[in-house]
Amino acid sequence: MGLRNPHRLTPWWAAAGGVQTYGVRRVVLVVVHSVAAGERVLAAARAVEGLPGVQVVFTQSPGPADNRVADFLIGTDALTTPWERAALERFDLVIAASPTSVGTLRGALLLLPEVSTDGEIVDHNGRRCVPALNGLLRQRAVDPDTVVIGLPHDAAVAALQAASPGTRRHAVVIGDPAYDYLLDALAHRDAHRERLGVHRDQRLGIVLSTRGPDSLLGRSPALFGRIAADLPTSGDRLICHLHPDVWVRHGRRQVLAWAGPLVRARMRFLRLGQGWQVPIAAADYVVGDHGALTAYAAATGKPVYLANPVPSTAPDSLGEAVARYGRFLDPAVSLGAQFDWTARPSASVVRRVTSVPGRSADLLRTECLRLLRITDSARQTVDDL
Incomplete structure (x- = not known):
């Protein structure tokens, strides 16, 4: 059946200069609010960017000029368009x-949207965004079937629908692409350790x-100083990943100082923007x-050590499950003596990360195809275009 275009191509794409090599029938706009948010939406972009006739374009939403999103987008090698232009056009x-x-x-x-470890649905700043979702749905009330809110598990869908009945027809489970990518990385753990330069007799x-x-x-x-002082003496290799906002707000030079x-x-x-799944998969x-x-690390069965009690842990939340799973470090005992635990994956943690482990790519692709009005994609070829 192939692609059927329900409307004209976006004026921006149709008016673009030069000669198109590929026949474009759909244009997808990916909005990046922050570096952390950009890492989330890249997974969705991967679900559709390989489809014949589908062009993916990225844009930076209005926000602080120094949020490093522009650098992030350069690193993706993606086609970009200014927000001012995107706001004037129509996308599929x-x-x-x-x-x-x-x-x-x-x-x-x-x-x-992200679901915090407390179970809150949050925006790119980590703030509760249910009121903003309600406002957006009111804006889209004329054509409600064209809005989907993808969440990682059934509990998040139920919580959102309870807090905002108006989201009932929009919220669906799409899994957690970041966790699924980590699962894929675990399947090649030995190769990743070799690329990271970790020897067989070393711990990471x-x-x-x-x-x-x-x-x-x-x-x-x-x-950080105590870890650096104690562990490398036994041959351990150490890697650190900080949330992108740490680098954005303080700068790499200052943080390292x-x-x-x-x-x-x-x-x-x-x-900033460097992938974390491979180092976690390779870690001991x-x-x-x-x-x-x-x-995520706890959900894969990595031994997890916590320095402090998890703050404001909501009952039956992912944060609570991680706190029960992990071990709290004792400041009076040598770190090397404490890092000797052989852990196993926790079903309780996994269940609170995603209710469909390993299925996010297929679920994301299904929702994207429906919203794009593409049918029989499995049999679609370039000739269909």
């Missing part, structure tokens, strides 16, 4: 991780810190906090 599908600013964009809309530890004053870096900055020469010498800090143990990445 708009994908975003946050409801902020996207309500006026024209085209079907796939929203992929990864330190994970989310953003904010309750994060590992915010509450326990001295722990605060870390000190010993930490800089013995701990490798991943750069994890030192983390209440952030999502620590939860």
Whole structure:
């Protein structure tokens, strides 16, 4: 059956200069609000960008000029268009991780908000965004079937629908692409360790810190120095991943200056936008906090060590499950003596990360195809165009 175009191509694409090599029948706009949000929407872009006739274009939403989104987009090698131009055009599908600013964009809309470890549905700033979702749906009331809110598990869908009955027809389970990518990386763990330069007789530890004053870096900055001082003496390799907002708000130079020469010498800090799934997959143990990445590591069965109690843990939440799963570090005992736990995957943690592990790519693709009005994609070829 192939592609059927329900409307003209976007004026922007039709008016673009030069000669098109590929026949474009659909144009998808991916909105990037922040570097962290950009990492989320890239997964959705991968679900459709390989389809014949589908062109994916990225844009940066209005926001602080120094949020490093422009650098992130350069690193993706993606085609980009200015927000001012995107706001004037019509697209076949708009994908975003946050409801902020996207309500006026024209085209079907796939929203992929984050679910915090407390179970809150949050925007790109980590703030509760149910009121913003309600406002966006009111803007789209004329054509409600063209808005989908994709969430990682059934509990999040139920919670959103309970908090906002108006979202009932829009919220669907699409899984967690970031977690599924980590599962894929685990299947090639030995190869990843070799590429990272980890020898067979070495352990690899990864330190994970989310953003904010309750994060590992915010509450326990001295722990970085202690880890750097204690562990490399036994041959351990150390990698650190900080939430993108840490680099954006403070700058890499300043963060590394605060870390000190010993930490800089013995701990490798991943750069802004650098993938974290491969290092976590390769790691032997994890030192983390209440952030999502620590939860992902726990869901794969990595030994997780926590420096502080998880703040404001909601009952029956992912954060609570991670706190029960992990082990809290004892400041009076040598770290090397504490990092000796052989863990197993926790069904309780996995269930709170996603209710459909390993299925996000297929579910995302299905929703995108429906919103794009593409049928029989499995038999679609370039000749269909």
